[in-house]
Amino acid sequence: MALDHNPPPPPIETPLVVVEEEVNDTQVTKSLRRLETFLGIFGFCQYSALSFTLSWLCFLLLGVALPLFIIKFSYCSNCDKYEVRSFELEILISQSIVAAISLLCISHNLRKYGLRKFLFVDRYHGHMTLFLQEYIRKINGFFRLLAVWVLLCFLLKSAREVVHVIYVHRSWWESVGILVALLVSWTYSTVIYLTGSALYHLVCNLQVIHFENYGKLLERDLDVAVYIEEHIRLTHHLSKISHRFRIFLILQFLFVTASQFVSLLETTGNRGIINFANGGDFVVCSIVELVGIIICLHAAAKISHRAQGLGSVASRWHALVTCNPNDASQLGMNNGGISISETAYAYPSGSLPISCSESDLESVDYVPIPTNTQLASYMSMYQKRQAFAEIRLQLRICSQIPVEQQSLVGRLIGFLSTQSSL
Numbered sequence: 001m002a003l004d005h006n007p008p009p010p011p012i013e014t015p016l017v018v019v020e021e022e023v024n025d026t027q028v029t030k031s032l033r034r035l036e037t038f039l040g041i042f043g044f045c046q047y048s049a050l051s052f053t054l055s056w057l058c059f060l061l062l063g064v065a066l067p068l069f070i071i072k073f074s075y076c077s078n079c080d081k082y083e084v085r086s087f088e089l090e091i092l093i094s095q096s097i098v099a100a101i102s103l104l105c106i107s108h109n110l111r112k113y114g115l116r117k118f119l120f121v122d123r124y125h126g127h128m129t130l131f132l133q134e135y136i137r138k139i140n141g142f143f144r145l146l147a148v149w150v151l152l153c154f155l156l157k158s159a160r161e162v163v164h165v166i167y168v169h170r171s172w173w174e175s176v177g178i179l180v181a182l183l184v185s186w187t188y189s190t191v192i193y194l195t196g197s198a199l200y201h202l203v204c205n206l207q208v209i210h211f212e213n214y215g216k217l218l219e220r221d222l223d224v225a226v227y228i229e230e231h232i233r234l235t236h237h238l239s240k241i242s243h244r245f246r247i248f249l250i251l252q253f254l255f256v257t258a259s260q261f262v263s264l265l266e267t268t269g270n271r272g273i274i275n276f277a278n279g280g281d282f283v284v285c286s287i288v289e290l291v292g293i294i295i296c297l298h299a300a301a302k303i304s305h306r307a308q309g310l311g312s313v314a315s316r317w318h319a320l321v322t323c324n325p326n327d328a329s330q331l332g333m334n335n336g337g338i339s340i341s342e343t344a345y346a347y348p349s350g351s352l353p354i355s356c357s358e359s360d361l362e363s364v365d366y367v368p369i370p371t372n373t374q375l376a377s378y379m380s381m382y383q384k385r386q387a388f389a390e391i392r393l394q395l396r397i398c399s400q401i402p403v404e405q406q407s408l409v410g411r412l413i414g415f416l417s418t419q420s421s422l
Contacts, residue, residue: 028121028132031139036115038143039106042192046107059103063189064096066181074170074178083168084278087266091281094259098252098289099189102196105248118244119206120237134209142202145295150191153288157186160280167277190288196252197292200245204299207237211306215313231310238307249296256289 039045043055071088109118121135161182165175214230263282267274276283 028135031136032115032119032121035139035142039110039115039195042188042195043103044107044110044195046111052107055103055107059100059192062185063099063192064092067092067185070178070181074174081167081273081275081278083164084270084273087279088281090262090266091285094255094262094285095186095189095193095288097255098259098292099192101248101251101255102193105245105251106196106199109244113244119203120241121206131209131213135206138202138205138209141205142198145201146191146194146198149194149291149295150187153190153284153291154183154187156287157284158183160276160284163280164277193288194292194295196248197295200248201295201299203241203245204303207234207241207303208306210234210237211303211310214310218313234307234310238303241303249300252292252296256293259289260286 036045040051043051043058046052046055071085071092115121161179165179168175170178211234214234217230218227263286267279267282270279
């Protein structure tokens with residue numbers, strides 16, 4: 001009986017790049033799951049009727065009922081110099097409203113789109129290692145930003161409550177119980193409020209990654225259709241961000257401004273009796289609200305600056321390529337001799353939005369982008385570049401929305417800064 005001496009087939013080796021991308025994608029999924037768990041703890045993930053009910057019930061109990069109960073039943077009638085009930089009620093109403101706005105707007109968007117679509121962390125660029133690493137870094141930055149500001153504000157709030165306990169004489173166990181309950185309620189409301197601002201900051205930072213990469217994309221000699229497709233996609237995402245956060249930003253700006261006016265009236269109208277023990281919460285509340293507004297303004301300014309910068313980058317690219325006698329892009333080859341078909345995996349053609357309508361961005365009509373052969377049949381390479389130079393104006397128009405929001409609040413920054421120092 002003859003023995004089979006044929007060697008065994010060699011094992012199938014998985015490319016190192018594919019393995020690395022799968023590992024990074026798993027890390028992004030873990031980061032998103034960690035973020036979703038955090039949001040679920042504070043009631044933002046209202047995916048079902050049960051979670052919706054529990055979220056708002058917890059908010060009403062911890063954020064409203066608990067401090068209201070303490071204000072009503074632990075009031076010291078002989079401590080008017082160190083405890084003013086009207087001050088505490090106004091501060092409670094202010095911090096509850098801004099926290100409720102954050103919880104309502106963010107939970108609505110998460111319930112409608114899901115976390116991945118809400119953050120625009122889709123699979124379109126999910127296989128690119130560079131973006132995956134940047135996604136992880138930005139999500140970790142969200143937690144660092146939130147932790148730093150909550151910790152600083154918590155220390156200020158704790159100092160105020162300790163001073164208040166010292167001047168308002170109660171039994172030690174009652175003072176400790178009231179102190180812990182107030183700090184827990186305040187921390188819960190503050191985290192909810194600042195989480196909304198930090199999420200807006202995170203969404204803008206994730207889009208900045210693609211804006212910065214677009215400048216590098218123009219350095220590659222690809223077909224103009226690739227540039228137009230990516231440009232329209234960025235413009236569409238920018239418009240969606242403005243649309244989804246518009247109500248959140250406007251309501252926060254309005255109620256924070258109203259809160260500052262109330263603080264101004266109370267501090268000036270009660271100048272003779274106000275001190276740090278009975279009016280220190282005005283300072284804490286103003287600082288917390290101002291921090292949330294500044295986080296939103298910083299994110300809006302950053303993404304607006306990047307978006308408007310793309311217009312000048314596209315103009316320079318158009319001028320340089322037009323003046324270049326060797327139109328390499330007409331041959332469909334890049335500098336390294338790689339064909340367009342080989343680079344299409346990074347920017348696959350598909351359905352693209354043809355409108356940046358601000359009134360109904362979620363129902364934008366989609367049409368497929370023409371293929372390179374179709375484009376070549378009816379327009380020259382110069383006409384393609386000219387179309388790209390004109391379509392960049394859409395991004396400037398869409399990027400004006402967060403700029404307008406900055407100008408709206410920029411007029412109030414001086415006033416808010418003055419009130420935070422009272």
